[in-house]
Amino acid sequence: MILHRVLLVLHVLPRLLIVSAYPSKLPCNFPAIFNFGDSNSDTGGLSATSLTDPVGWPNGETFFKMPSGRNADGRLLIDFIAEELGLPYVEPYLDALGGNFSHGANFATTLSPILDQNSTLPLGFYSPFSLSVQLSQFLQLKKRSQVLYQQGGTKKYMVPREEFFAEALYTIDIGQNDLTSILFSPNMSPENYLQDALQRLATVIKEIYKTGGRYFWIHNTGPLGCLPYVLVRPPVGSEEMDETGCRIFYNALAEKYNAMLNETVVKLREKLPAASLTLVDVYSAKYHLITHASNYGFENPLKACCGNGDDKYNYNVNARCG
Numbered sequence: 182m183i184l185h186r187v188l189l190v191l192h193v194l195p196r197l198l199i200v201s202a203y204p205s206k207l208p209c210n211f212p213a214i215f216n217f218g219d220s221n222s223d224t225g226g227l228s229a230t231s232l233t234d235p236v237g238w239p240n241g242e243t244f245f246k247m248p249s250g251r252n253a254d255g256r257l258l259i260d261f262i263a264e265e266l267g268l269p270y271v272e273p274y275l276d277a278l279g280g281n282f283s284h285g286a287n288f289a290t291t292l293s294p295i296l297d298q299n300s301t302l303p304l305g306f307y308s309p310f311s312l313s314v315q316l317s318q319f320l321q322l323k324k325r326s327q328v329l330y331q332q333g334g335t336k337k338y339m340v341p342r343e344e345f346f347a348e349a350l351y352t353i354d355i356g357q358n359d360l361t362s363i364l365f366s367p368n369m370s371p372e373n374y375l376q377d378a379l380q381r382l383a384t385v386i387k388e389i390y391k392t393g394g395r396y397f398w399i400h401n402t403g404p405l406g407c408l409p410y411v412l413v414r415p416p417v418g419s420e421e422m423d424e425t426g427c428r429i430f431y432n433a434l435a436e437k438y439n440a441m442l443n444e445t446v447v448k449l450r451e452k453l454p455a456a457s458l459t460l461v462d463v464y465s466a467k468y469h470l471i472t473h474a475s476n477y478g479f480e481n482p483l484k485a486c487c488g489n490g491d492d493k494y495n496y497n498v499n500a501r502c503g
Contacts, residue, residue, distance in 0.1 A: 209265075209266055209350075210348075211266055211268070211348060211349055211350040211396065212268075212284065212341075212342075212344075212345045212348050212349065213268070213283075213284045213285035213341050213345040213346075213348070213349040213350070214259070214262065214263055214266070214268060214271050214284070214285040214287075214349060214350050214351075214352060215271075215285050215286055215287075215288070215319060215346075215349055215350075215351050215352070215394075216259055216271050216285070216286075216287045216288065216289055216351075216352045216353075216354070217288050217289060217312060217315045217316070217319075217351070217352070217353045217354075217355060217385070218259075218288075218289035218293065218352070218353065218354035218355045218400075219289060219290070219291060219292065219293040219294075219308075219354065219355050219356075219357060219358055220289075220290075220291035220292065220293075220357075221257065221258070221289075221354050221357065221400070222257055222258065222259040222287065222289045222352070222354045223251065223257075223273070223287070223289045223290050223291045223293075224251055224257065224259065224260070224270060224271060224272070224273050224287050224289070225251065225272075225273040225275075225276050225287075226273040226274065226275045226276070226287060226288065226289055226290035226291070226310070228273075228291075230275055230290075243255035258354070258400075259271060259287065259289075259352060259354070262350075262352065262398075266350070268284050268285070269281070269284050271284075271285050271286065271287040272286065272287060273286075273287045273288075273289075273290075274286045274287060274288050274318050274319075274322065275290070275310075280339070281339050282322065282326065282339060282340055282341060283338060283339055283340060283341060284341070284345075285341065285345075285349060286319070286322055288310070288315035288318050288319060289315070289354070289355070290308045290310040291308060292307045292308040292358055293307070293308040293310050293311060293312070293315070293355060293358060294307050294308070294311050294312070294355070294358040294359045294362065294378075295311065295312045295355055295356055295358075295359050295378040295379075295381050295382055296311060296312075296359060296374075296377060296378050296381055297311045297313055297314075298311065307358055307362075308358075312355055312381060312382060312385050313381065313385065315385075316385045316388055316389070319389070320388075320392070322340075323346055323392060326340035326341055327340075327343055330342065330343070346392065346393050346394065347393040347394070347395060348396075349394065349396065350396050350397075350398055351386075351389055351394050351396060351397045351398065352397075352398045352399075352400075353382070353385075353386070353397065353398070353399045353400065354399075354400040354463075355382075356378065356382075356401075356402045356438060356442070357402050357403070357405065359374070359375075359378045360402060360405050360431075360434055360435060360438060361405070361410075362374070363434065364405075364411065364414070364431065371434060371437070375437065375438050375441055376441070379438075379441055379442060379445045382442075382445065383445050383448070383449055386449060386453075386456075386458075387449075387452070387453065390453050390455075390456055394456075395455055395456050395457060396456075396457050397456060397457065397458045397459065398459050398461065399442070399446060399458065399459065399460050399461065400461045400463045401438070401439040401442050401443075401460065401461065401462055401463055401464050402435050402438055402439060402442075402463070402464060403435065403463050403464050403467040403468075404427060404432045404435055404464055404467055404468045404471065405431040405432060405434060405435040406423075406427040406428035406429065406430065406431035406432035406433075406434075406435070407425070407426075407427035407428075407432070407467075407468070407471050407482070407483060409483065409484065409485040409488075409494040409495070409496040410496060410498070411428055411431050412426075412427075412428065412483060412494050412496075413492070413494055413496045414428075425471055425472050425482075425483075426483055427471070427483070432468075435464060436464070439462075439464055442460070443460060446458050446460045470482070471483070481493070485497070485500070487500050488500045
């Protein structure tokens with residue numbers, strides 16, 4: 182089972198549908214990665230804070246042989262991206278103990294939304310490190326790192342060079358928690374909320390562009406209706422489930438978001454002519470793996486890896502393992 186989980190990620194990468202404004206056959210020589218996101222790319226950010234208990238076993242048992250701050254038993258997509266680029270794993274910005282940011286930083290935290298917490302996103306349920314907060318952290322790192330670099334000494338080798346910020350790859354993997362907020366807020370207008378969220382995402386990309394960032398790698402969201410925490414919601418009739426067992430409404434919501442995200446990226450390409458924006462179709466890759474689970478050694482692709490074990494989805498809200 183552990184091997185299959187590793188193979189799962191390895192099979193995702195070549196199946197990702199990549200749409201770029203500037204396709205190129207040149208090798209990727211990015212000197213750094215700056216990542217913004219949620220649990221899908223959190224390499225220890227939230228675990229390093231006092232907002233939650235540190236991520237413990239069985240997380241990390243497959244590859245790191247110990248808890249690594251990731252809500253998974255092995256590596257995440259952001260880890261494989263770093264490996265492919267020949268870079269170290271991107272260290273969480275919030276982990277102040279021994280952090281080395283010479284080749285980038287990871288601002289992602291579990292439960293991070295695009296929009297800030299307010300009356301729409303209840304305080305306490307989501308991470309306070311929204312996308313806007315992550316942008317502020319990046320701007321602080323960019324400013325402070327150059328002061329440390331100029332001071333020399335050992336600190337010089339723990340922060341990015343100034344030119345790295347213009348040459349780096351900026352990865353963005355966020356949005357799932359905003360869709361979840363619609364799940365728990367039945368009176369919310371999905372259309373208006375998604376427009377607000379994507380407007381904020383576009384603003385963040387523009388701000389990074391103003392600082393010199395040019396290369397953006399953006400993930401769309403996965404099939405929300407196939408996730409255990411959605412499937413354990415009050416039961417619905419078979420007509421509201423697809424042939425795989427996923428909830429049609431929530432997958433349609435994810436597809437709506439992804440279509441709007443695609444439109445947002447198209448508009449950004451017009452407004453940011455010097456930028457290279459790549460949109461990655463994670464939804465199709467994940468849904469393919471779910472619908473063809475047996476090909477990859479899985480018996481029940483809709484079942485959580487750990488939980489109570491007392492229902493067909495094995496879901497436990499307090500079990501924070503991938």
